[in-house]
Amino acid sequence: MPEEIREDDAGAMGESYYLNMGPQHPSMHGVLRLKLRLLGEEIQDAEPVIGYAHRAHEKMAENRIWPMFLPNTSRVDYLSGMIYNLAYCQAIEKMLDIEVPERAQYIRVIVSELNRISSHLLWIATYVMDIGGVTPFLYLWDDREIILDIMDRVTGSRLTYCYGRFGGVTMDVDDLFCEQTSAFLDRLVGRMVEYDKLVRKNVIFIQRSKGVGVIDADTCRQYGVTGPSLRAAGVAYDVRRAEPYGIYDRFDFEVPTLTEGDCLARYDVRVREIEEASKIIRQALRDLPGGLVMPEKPKKKFKPSPGETYFAVESARGHFGMYLVSDGSETPFKIKLRTPSFSNLAAMPKVLRGTMVADTIAIVGSIDIVLPEIDR
């Protein structure tokens, strides 16, 4: 046991004591360690300890040519890897002024939103399991599996997609892809009604999440919290709307917001985002034009002109920004990944203070953190 824990080795009545939660706790998504200082069952201080899954992506970026960083991107967040992968493609396209064909633009939107749905489904599944409901997990996994199969067929991988290329996507989609995607969305409508009954109307679920772990809008701004957690606090900020990238400005969708800012609101926002993502996919499938998806072979080596570029996308967890610095050579001078979970988790010490230890998992789980994305 680390030294810093032992020094306050309290145990005496009325004194605070430390409790380590993680990094091997079964509900502790990935490898997060929470150092809790407790008085009885009340949390007086919570310190997240991170870095267990640090893989040095930013260092790797500086040691390889620009295109070779592409496979790294989806490993940053393996649950919505497509969005991160395409973010890098679009950032490079912005730097080099590369045109992307219409068909590829639409396909990018479809696969990104499918990825968002699968990420949110996984969050609902694991979150409900975290707070004690095992059954919904199996149903939601079933749905998510369909998305993974669809994505596997078109991209060649189930999680860590490397589907984007500078100027398009690797493989075209076929009619079967469109049919399978539509069929999945049709099926999902009924399934979401079932989940509403199974999860949202469950009194235990409501009691575990309602009024628990409130994050207000000002706290979000103070810590840079984005994504569903921010929208659950009443701020209608979505990068797809604020800084539309790709062709997101062509679709009709809402940015769901609630004002409660508690765990239940974060659940509701994500459920509504699944519906909005479905709406976007249906529109994209309807309007999907013909043509090529990758008209020119992408260049293997290139030298972007020196300077800084920032490119942001809305990942399933919030504002994902890439800060790219070129010194005019074939290798990046620097790539900084501004990952949303990092900022979202940073707010946890403030949110957890004064709550009960039994709510820890309910609160930490509700912001949908992915540790490899925090640690990079």
Next chain:
Amino acid sequence: MSAVAPGLDGLLLTSAADDHNKTGFHHRHTCAAAELPAVARAFDAAGYYLEMLTAEDRRAELEKMRLVYTWNVLSNTPDRHLVQCDLEVGATAPSVVAVTAAADWMEREVYDMYGVRFDGHPDLKRILLPDDSDFHALLKDFGRIDGGGDAPVADDDGHAEET
């Protein structure tokens, strides 16, 4: 794009509008390290949030370490300000944690990766690397793979090129 940079008069060394469509920034500024807290207070008072903080190892060309802040608003009219601050090698920078809590972890990450220390940070310690590391990983003289730019790349037939 909002035309006015909020309350930054007299705090900046240089300031210019930037082309958001090309670079992703609406404005770019440089400032002296001593002004960082005042700049942060001006942004914070205007309702901005600290979106990103990182550093660049510019020792090779400028003999400086560069801190990079981006400030933005959480609304549908984004206004991203890039603030660059060059530091002498080995110099410390004033912390802005007292202004915005987001800087807490971000400054720890910059310290962890670049070794830049922040005066006034409540608990400046490593965040991603092991506590007993004796290096700062993103410095250019650490862990450099020689000829990284010439790493094998598949040729047009898909074979790895000889290097």
